[in-house]
Amino acid sequence: MDVSVTVNGTTYERDVEPRKLLIHFLRDDLDLTGSHIGCDTGNCGACSIIFDGVLAKSCMLLAVQANGASIETVEGLSEDGELTPLQQAFNEHHALQCGYCTPGMLMSATALLRENPSPSDDEIKKALQGNICRCTGYWNIFEAVKSVAK
Amino acid sequence: MLLREVEYAKPGSLAEALELLAANDGARALAGGQTIVNVMKARAASPDMLVDLNGLEELQGIELAGDGTLTIGAMTTYSELMASAEAKARPILGEVCATIADVQVRNRGTLGGNVCSNDPTNHLPPLMVAVSARMTVVGAGGEREVPAEEFFLGVYLTAVGPGELLTRISIPAGRKDGFAAVTLGAEGTCICNAAATVNGSVRVALGCVDAVPVLVTADSPEGVADAVRAADLMPPSDVHASCEYRMHLAGVLATRAAEEAAGR
Numbered sequence: 001m002d003v004s005v006t007v008n009g010t011t012y013e014r015d016v017e018p019r020k021l022l023i024h025f026l027r028d029d030l031d032l033t034g035s036h037i038g039c040d041t042g043n044c045g046a047c048s049i050i051f052d053g054v055l056a057k058s059c060m061l062l063a064v065q066a067n068g069a070s071i072e073t074v075e076g077l078s079e080d081g082e083l084t085p086l087q088q089a090f091n092e093h094h095a096l097q098c099g100y101c102t103p104g105m106l107m108s109a110t111a112l113l114r115e116n117p118s119p120s121d122d123e124i125k126k127a128l129q130g131n132i133c134r135c136t137g138y139w140n141i142f143e144a145v146k147s148v149a150k
Numbered sequence: 151m152l153l154r155e156v157e158y159a160k161p162g163s164l165a166e167a168l169e170l171l172a173a174n175d176g177a178r179a180l181a182g183g184q185t186i187v188n189v190m191k192a193r194a195a196s197p198d199m200l201v202d203l204n205g206l207e208e209l210q211g212i213e214l215a216g217d218g219t220l221t222i223g224a225m226t227t228y229s230e231l232m233a234s235a236e237a238k239a240r241p242i243l244g245e246v247c248a249t250i251a252d253v254q255v256r257n258r259g260t261l262g263g264n265v266c267s268n269d270p271t272n273h274l275p276p277l278m279v280a281v282s283a284r285m286t287v288v289g290a291g292g293e294r295e296v297p298a299e300e301f302f303l304g305v306y307l308t309a310v311g312p313g314e315l316l317t318r319i320s321i322p323a324g325r326k327d328g329f330a331a332v333t334l335g336a337e338g339t340c341i342c343n344a345a346a347t348v349n350g351s352v353r354v355a356l357g358c359v360d361a362v363p364v365l366v367t368a369d370s371p372e373g374v375a376d377a378v379r380a381a382d383l384m385p386p387s388d389v390h391a392s393c394e395y396r397m398h399l400a401g402v403l404a405t406r407a408a409e410e411a412a413g414r
Contacts (some may be wrong), residue, residue, distance in 0.1 A: 001158065018158035018200070021187075033392070040151045042188055048254055054229075057254045059151075060187045062180075064158045065202060108253065129337065130252025 005066040006030060010075030023047040025063035026073060034103050037135040040133070041063045045131035048104035049073050055111035057130070074103035077110065085148045086110060095144035097135035104131045109145045117148045151191040157199040162289070164208040164317065170201045172290055172313035177201050177395045179315060180242065180261035181225060184255050209262065209317055212236045218323025224262025242352035246273050246345075249337045251384045262316045265301070268308050268362070271340045275302050275392065276363040277329060279355035280345035282311075283321045289314035300302045302362035323348060328410025330403040331357075332388060342399035346374075346407035349414075354378075357386035359396055371408035375401045 002017045007030060012040030014029050026032045026049070038057055044079050047058040050072040077084050083091065086109055096102045105128065112119055112127035119127065133141060161167040161176075171177050176198030180186060203209055204240045209225035215235040222231065228247035231237050231350075237244055250256055250264075250273055264274040265285070278285075278298040285296045287310050298310045302307060310316050324347060331343035343357040354374055355363040366377040378401045384394035 017155070019153040019156050021153070024152075042184065042255070045252070045254060054257045056253050056258050060183055060254075060258065062158065062183070062187070064160075065183075065204065067160075111253070114233065124287070127253055130254045 001064050001067075003064055003065075003067045005068070006070045015148055018062060018064050021059050022049075022061040022063045022066055023058040025066070026058060026071075029063075032073055032075055036100055036103055038100060038104075041117070042044045043132065045104040045108065046101050048107040048131065050107060050111055057126060059069070067088075072110075074108070077119045089144040089147045091142070092147060093140045093144035093147065094122060095137065095140040097133075101131055101133045101135075105133070105141055109141075112145070113148065123144065124149065126136075130141065153187075153190045153191065154196040154291045156197060157402055158202065159199060160202045161205075161206070164315070167201050167203060167206060168289060168313065168315060170199070171315070174199050175312070179203055179266075180339060181266070182227060182259040183263075183353050184251070184259040185267045185269070191294075196262070196310070198316070200329060203262075203315070205391050209315075214267045219235075219324045220318045222261055222321070224318055225260050226262075227258060228256035228262050230255070235285070240324060240327070242277065242281070242320055242329060242345075246277055246329050249273070249331070249333075251337065254400070261319060265319070266310055267304050267327075268304075268306055268310055268411045270305055270361060270391050271329070273329075273340065273343060273357070276343060276355035276357035277345040278319065278321075279363040279365055280347045280385045281321050281324065281327060282353075283319050285309070285316055286320070287311075287314050288317050293307055293317075295320075299365060307361075316389055325413045326414045328407035328412075328414075330401055330406035330410065332403065342385075342396050342403055344369075344403040344407040345398065346411040348377070348411040352408045352411070356381075356383070356400050356404060358402050359383045366404065374404045374408045 004013045036046035038044035042060045049058045052069050178197035180200040180202045188209040210223040212234045213221045231247050232244045283298040284302045294405045301309045326348040331340045346354045352368045355365050368374045368377040
């Protein structure tokens, strides 16, 4: 099926099998390997993206469902090579250990801060509930997000 | 994970969706995809065709009528319901949706998908029974309304037949509701849950103890535990809880939900 999808402001047109998951389309067809595959069962959140303005797990969507959609991935966060304040905060708070969960954490935190620039501690924790860090480095991730909350 | 080959159709109207489902035996509706995509990865089911219901206006929207009746489109996501000013008329709905899985799942998962998949561990089947919801089902034979008590027929089985779709859920006015669950981790899968409504008497619907929600009634929250015992439950045992433990939880959670409902 022909799919036209805008990712981080660039429109791509591809012929896609309906059975292909969106995460595989992003990584294999578009070579946007920032979004990770952690579990492939919708549990870990490493593949989180922003789909038409809404945070979603890209392993639970078909690529063909993205036809006409606008997607943001972790590659689209920084502008001109400059880290966003959130990314900078992840750096400063040592909020990544192995880094595998980081793209998903950044997308979930970005979605939270857009919707709610002044989240409470509980709101931050709840917003990251769908993202698993198997280094268990949650505290530094929480601190990084909290530091950029207004 | 590579799914088995599947066709994909994106109908432009409810009528077109119904035609596609009726004309293809192996077709299944794709709502939020937060269950079926995983089911397909595990090959527990491999539909030949997915009929994507996203974007169908007939299945969206939340309306609050003058008498307090809420009408909720089947494709309403948990997040949309939580954010809806209208849905606050029955606060338990948003409160329970806020405890389902995580943000990403709530952003895509739908009320219609939750009830139509009728996994016995889902949150909404018992809640729909407790609040006396009415489900509107549409097919080639027209439209019919099914009370929630008659909607859930078996594990993964509802009154929505082949070639049919749930279009909306109507919920009467009320505020005295409660919900209690023991879950795998915070806001994880339910090991046992109970939804209660007080309207004169107490209605409690229990989840995870049978193929479909089990409805018990009592005159007061104090009588709920006895009513649960009298229901002669024989819940399944699994790695998370034995039959006996689930029976115990059913009584405890039914009482908690009833007390929450009565206290409002």
